[in-house]
Amino acid sequence: MFTSLEICAGAGGQAMGLERAGWNHVGLVEIEAAACATLSLNRPHWNVIEGDLFEFSGKDYKGIDLLAGGVPCPPFSKAGKQLGHADERDLFPEAIRLVDEIRPKAVMLENVRGLLDAVFDDYRKDILDDLRKLGYEAEWRLLNASDFGVPQLRPRVIFVAIRKDLAGEFEWPQPLGIRPPTVGEALHDLMAERGWRIAHRWKEWANDIAPTLVGGSKKHGGPDLGPTRAKRAWATLGVDGHGIADSAPEPEFIGLPRLTTRMAARIQGFSDEWQFSGRKTSTYRQIGNAFPPPVAEAVGKQILQCLKASTGSGLVKVVG
DSSP states (O other), X not given: OOEEEEESOTTSHHHHHHHHHTOEEEEEEESOHHHHHHHHHHOTTSOEEXXXXXXXXXXXXXXXXXXXXXXXXXXXXXXXXOOGGGSTTOOHHHHHHHHHHHOOXXXXXXXXXXXXXXXXXXXXXXXXXXHHHTTEEEEEEEEEGGGGTOSBOOEEEEEEXXXXXXXXXXXXXXXXXXXXXOHHHHHHHHHTTTOOTTHHHHHHHOOSOBOOOOOOOTTSOSOOSOSHHHHHHHHHTTOXXXXXXXXXXXXXXXXXXXXXXXXXXXHTTOOTTOOOXXXXXXXXXXXXXXOOHHHHHHHHHHHHHHHHHHTTOOOOOOOO
């Protein structure tokens, strides 16, 4: 069985996707207590390690197959100052340190689209150079969650590095080639669960995929669906983006409904059985900052197929 160690695991979006792809998690490192509780709530058998990545040593995990993670996005987000390496939250150097300590067969890291901006050209090159010096072939790729069945665009930058002697078989996942569900199609049953009389009309109104869901940070107030432009986009889909609701609309509700955390989780591609620990604001931040499981699954499958083919498992490579 192929093994993985995940850093900055959050609420488990990437972990769920990799599990579906066939990976066996030997450890998940996360600093936020609520996210750790979410991971343990859903998978009590997982080895969840609550702690600061700066203090985590990978030496006990030397030789695992995959080091994965979603390192913090604020250093590269257009919503922030884009300080990159000057931002204390930049954990790419720690990820490279762990690659050096562990020497996994493959690495998979996820971040925001802003990392591909020209201002970070040298930063990305430095990371590639560091990994090549350690013996890896590495590449950045922009993937849209909507190409993998998720009902929002959510462009994410994925970094994959594979040990040079194993890298020849890797292929990036191809889009599914089918239209993702609209917001109305994805959420109609949840909007109607308390008997909202016009839920069917709302479904027709919400006839496009969602804007990118924004998780926010602890520096700001309660949960909402993002900056003014994002709220306007949600309003065109019949959703009030100024907050998160405790429950679905009542039968006689008039106006724009707000999403519940369960609805937001569906927009991110989480399955309904995945539970979240913590109060509403904490739960929404866990969801909004997650890596959509279907995208993680698609990339994870391709890495797994590459390693199986390269290590002589006898399996036929599947591309796409």
